[in-house]
Amino acid sequence: MSAINAKLQEITTEKSGVTRLTLTDFRNYEKLRINAKIAPIVITGANGSGKTNILEAISFLTPGRGLRSAKLSDIKRIRETENAIDMACEGWSVAADILRGNEEHKIGTALQKVNKAETSEYFNTGDDMRVYERRIIQINGQKVNQQAELGKYISAIWVTPQMDRLFLGGPQPRRSFLDRLVYAFDIEHAKRTANFEHLYRQWFQMLKNGLADKYWLQSVEAEMAALGVAIAAARRELIARLNTFILHEPDDVFPDVRLELDGLIEKMLDSESALTTEDFYVEHLAKQRSFVRQNESVDGINRTDFKVFYKKKNMPAELCSTGEQKALLVSIILAQTKCQILDKGFAPILLLDEVTTHLDDIKRDALLEKIRQLNLQAWITSTEAQNFSLLQNDAQFLQVDNGKIIF
């Protein structure tokens, strides 16, 4: 056993994961309670039974909009009815007990209706009929305002069937994937990317509508540039960390990957200091104001792409076969998981939705064996229970049918 593997095993004996999960009116679950082991958890069931919904619920315990990037109101359970009118429930919730070594935490998140008249902002408007919805988060009984706070207690990495096309389409899903990997090491990254996106949208709209004044633009651009350089630097650090790990600890089954960042600001940081890059970014944004007015897109950290190569073949991922692309994705996830364990002392929760699709038998079994050895909690869905005999003695098996666990 390599020194790294021995260290990984030692650290992962500090168990981390979800020990109890409760869903209420969440998609096709009216009420679901699961007592979970810190082990592989294999969820099987027919198409449409509710396997992915369980993984999605767990993903809501981390910052962001979950593994489907869903609209929060779409998650409210739609009651089965003959009636054509909208029978969606009023809200939904996910509650979990989390174990982290010797610590236990309670996390809850819910979509709640808020009456605008009840909030000070809308007080005295006299319009008490208007209601809006918002997601609330509680950690150990305390309401928290920043989603990024969740990152202090729980971290999850997911692979979904949509990600089978991660290397093929436009850069946005790759960029979000990359940013999620960064959050795991640096929860400030979640706050910075959310702030940058918010400012960028405001800046873009104000310019487009011709409403922005010079001083407002200067101040927003300065803020965007400072956030942007910090975001670019954190992305560079993550890529370097994974590349170095893969160089020193190549996997014996999954192909080595080489990761590259392709972004204006990230590239500039190759040769320039953060301060020089920030000054350049401020000027660059000011120069691009006219692009917005002409409805053209603006270059910067919002356009960064992330390139993946099959190292031995020096082949860009998008030119690799479907199974090879899946294997490259698994390589990245395994490297990230191990880096997180080594760096943070705790394993992330893996949410693996139909992860074995496109993998040949050797790779499928190798992946399950690696998950088993890592001693972590991995929620794995499949329509085929027989693929998991290798985990027979280690995994918890759950079978779902139409929004209920049947055993």
Ligand SMILES: Nc1ncnc2c1ncn2[C@@H]1O[C@H](COP(=O)(O)OP(=O)(O)OP(=O)(O)O)[C@@H](O)[C@H]1O
């Ligand atoms: N808001 C909602 N209310 C009620 N049911 C919903 C809601 N959103 C989705 N569903 C239903 O939940 C069911 C289970 O979905 P899920 O994606 O979890 O299935 P699955 O078991 O992963 O299936 P597959 O094997 O096809 O991936 C689906 O039939 C879906 O239509």
Ligand SMILES: [Mg+2]
């Ligand atoms: Mg599914």
